[in-house]
Amino acid sequence: MNFVEELRWRGMLHDIMPGTEEELNKKMTSGYIGFDPTADSLHVGHLTQIMTLIHFQRAGHKPVALVGGATGMVGDPSGKSAERNLLSEDVLNHNVHCLESQLKKFLDFNCGANSAEMVNNYDWFKNFTFLDFIRDVGKHLTVNYMMAKDSVKKRLEGETGMSFTEFSYQLVQGYDFYYLWKEKNCQVQMGGSDQWGNIVTGTELIRRKGSGSAFAITTQLIKKADGTKFGKTESGAVWLDPAKTSPYKFYQFWLNTTDSDAKSWIRIFTLKSQSEIEALEKEHDLAPHLRILQKALAEEITIRTHSQEALLTALKTSDFLFGNGTLEFLNSLSKEDVLEVFEGLPQFTISRNELAGGINATDLLAEKTSVFPSKGEARKMISGGGVSINKEKIADPALILNSENLINGEFLVAQKGKKNYFLISVE
Template identity: 70%
Template sequence: MTNFIEELKWRGMVHDIMPGTEEQLNKEMTSGYIGFDPTADSLHIGHLVQIMTLVHFQNSGHKPFALIGGATGMVGDPSGKSQERNLLSQETLEHNLESIKHQLSKFLDFNSDTNSAELVNNYDWFKEFSFLDFIRDVGKHITVNYMMSKDSVKKRLEGENGMSFTEFSYQLVQGYDFYWLYKNKNCKLQLGGSDQWGNIVTGTELIRRKDSGEAFAVTTPLIKKADGTKFGKTEGGNVWLDPDRTSPYEFYQYWLNASDVDAANYIRIFTLLSKEEIETLEKEHAEAPHLRRLQEALAKDITIRVHSEKEYESAVKASQILFGKSTTEDLVNLDEKTFLSVFKGVPQANISKADLDNSGDVTTLLSESTGGIIFKSKGEARKMIQGGGVSINKTKIATPNDAVDFELLQGKYLLAQKGKKNYYIIHIN
């Protein structure tokens, strides 16, 4: 066993810790858990802090539980929320649970001989728990005064929308999760984000009052970007772990584009690189910031672990296409999804196969056939082609009279490039 708390501290991953926690973890292998909300069929990078916390917990020799909130997902956690969320159907929750289980299996070892990770679903112990039994066996141990003292409750009560009894009861429901795992799985520690501290200590209090037991808590800081914008968000929304929601290329680019300050923070939190490796990278980065060593190491490590080495290599090649370091062959070998991810947002001209065949030469294709989107006139196109500034599928056009004879990408696209940075997709219907 290694010191889990020390590992979290040097990585900047400790916000609150209950007295006695470190002593308990150093004394013996301890079971601990983190809850994941199944409101979508994929986790996103906002969940990665907690996933990495469980990874470090297991690597330190302890036993991690990942609790999927099949029951609590039906209620909705009020922490950090200004409005009550929509409740999900049982069918939707089941689908989400299976997807999340698959994603977590990429990070945690579920087949260890000593401290194998386990997945649990709190719906399993709540589905037969009647309301009367719950308020008798759980509710009587925690006072309303205690529940109302929590910040998550205070903020909602002071807001204009108020708080339903459903959400008010959430901390009791989460508290019972901790109690159930304590009783049935010998789980003595709950981990989570700093916004969960109130809910977590309700669990430790329930264990103390109901069973005279002792349980512990650790929370991690909420991640903030140096420029004040929200971590894990782009113009398109969340950065998901599911490649169907966020392509590996977009995922890789998110980390690659981190600022120097953020990259120095992220590389500690989201990678498994050692302290020595990170300090070496920081030194190299300080000596030559323009090489972006931190960002490259961060993006590589996390893209490989979330997706695969093959997807990482594909993302690197796709990135090089934008910066002129690629060949026609690289472009042809891109799958359609990655191709569209790389060139998301670039102007697109839709033409028929007949229009393509009737163009005759590239000058006509890039002006009249594509409706003036790339060049407004043949003269403008001819001039830039003669200046050596036009390419199709990464092949430079030699003369304005070159024939339209190019291999279609994925059987339906041509990529036109005007100058160094202006790209256009010609979609042949």
Template identity: 40%
Template structure:
């Protein structure tokens, strides 16, 4: 199955006509923070196809929004005609990229191998494996596993200078902390540099991309290739994405926004983007969608002139959710949002979508013999007393599954339960609660 068949939203454009080349487009989208020789890199990307790679470590069973920046960058470069290598680090995942704060907990080899498979499947969804510039998936365990410690130290370690290594930002921060840094994590930059060397030898890879916080690791590869092969290759780093108020991007209620639907439902994912502030929405459109410059500038004017319409946020949420979860899942999410407030059929929502759409509502479990409308309004705390509940019914403000209930003695029957156990109870237009019926 082709990439377009898997996800039409990833078709994109091979080169937005607003730009002379893909490098200029990347810069306009705010995707270039630091790079090796920019002039030569721009020439390389404007010339014959080159091979490039980006690496993802299996430190969790799913990629997240920070990784999505790199995945879409890979897709942009492939649409411009270049050849991607998607690397999932079976060996570097066993070590762990040093964090600013503390040592990582080492996962078991079995766990890492399982996560490698899951991340490979996620990366593959964003690349095309057909045509003259077909993508290729690689695993750095393939070339590190055969190396003995002595071979590694002799053939690779001798090219690295400790003085240079300790100046790397993350390493320096850890060395100056109470936590310190282990030799295991200290050696991570050597492993990543070795990856670039091997990909250069095996596939002629001449560009590595990543986040700017990885710059020390990226340049360890360019330096190693220069020393071993006597050749100049490229690297560039994207900026860390932050919100306009300076807070960290990609967090929701303290939780990472994962790309795996089981770890972050499409509904939650969609709502995250829909809640983007006016100050951030245009930069998000540039980074996380394939919209043309013309379309984004149109939406920018819309934000300035009609911010209340939130058209830019709606298009952002639709596009990014479609990129990650597919158009069908996105349409289901939108239908769920409408159905909660009586603008669609609740009965048409599958159970996972229903649960995701109502997970932030107040919820309560009631026994099967407490399904009278008065009891439901009180149990769900939509009414603070039975007399208040009766008044709500009398005034026409009580709804169960979007159906108005006018009978004070009305009892909900089993055949009205959503998926055999749920009821959406509403008071007025906007006060909602989810009721699960036990038994």
């Protein structure tokens, strides 16, 4: 199965420039996707692009991952309703390094001819002067053409306007494509569907400035069935960096997918074959409450993004927190095992003496620890029946806790709602 067919049956393909598929079938081709360093980690939203590169490589082509040290300085207006804040150079550099090391995990950089490659567009922009740029690049495209782009039109029609900086973004990205086409024979650029305009600016530049041809493929933006934004949870974005989103949270994010989303996502975010997926779906429909699809999805992505060990810890933690999580179980664990189960979950320490004297629940949760931001909120939540200590609901905000409540003589387990656990240990 060729690359484009692969994307097609997985439901990933959004738009493809005529002639692209034929070109890819002819020979090994190199193609790139750009990632702008707007943060110090990629998040799950980037996984579609990562998977696209993986499929590209598996189909025998050469994937190039571009980290936008230069484009990140400008700010892509696509999909943004307001002007962005510029990041400082230090922050950008840091972000670029973080992204590079994350991307390395997903692709094979040492497999001969179609080894993956990593580039940073800052390398070819740092010595490009403004005058050279507007003469050599800007001259080839009209403002009329640039203004017709969706990303620009929306902002012109909108309320907040758009700086010249962001208006220029498409030229900068367009030049990237031109540069890679010229220097590295990179003929295809891929990206999310919101990138179509920017990518086409590149192929246009290649046509006009280089009299060459280049191709474009965009992938579907991931949507949730309920229309809300993909990749966000209560606690913010779901990052690929385990320090920002623990593997347990990461696993949980995927496990909590709705049935209909799971059916499309398992095609997009796993490498399972068509028949494997169909078999899983059949199994899932027979017993939806077992969430076979969600589990398969969560497991494969967690392993790819983190590791087999990280998955095991995530499973163990999930099992305790949502399965047969009893106090006896916790009591039977050693201190180290308890800490492992709670790894990646919020933890607090209080002094043993303080607890020995007795602390009321409100003070403990709002003052001694920051389970709640204020006492008022802690009180309201406790009265509303939303708080448990050691798996037992407490109803009285003034309940006094002391050393006798400790599990293993070390820990208190606080729960806000059902899903939010906090470990409080004494020292």
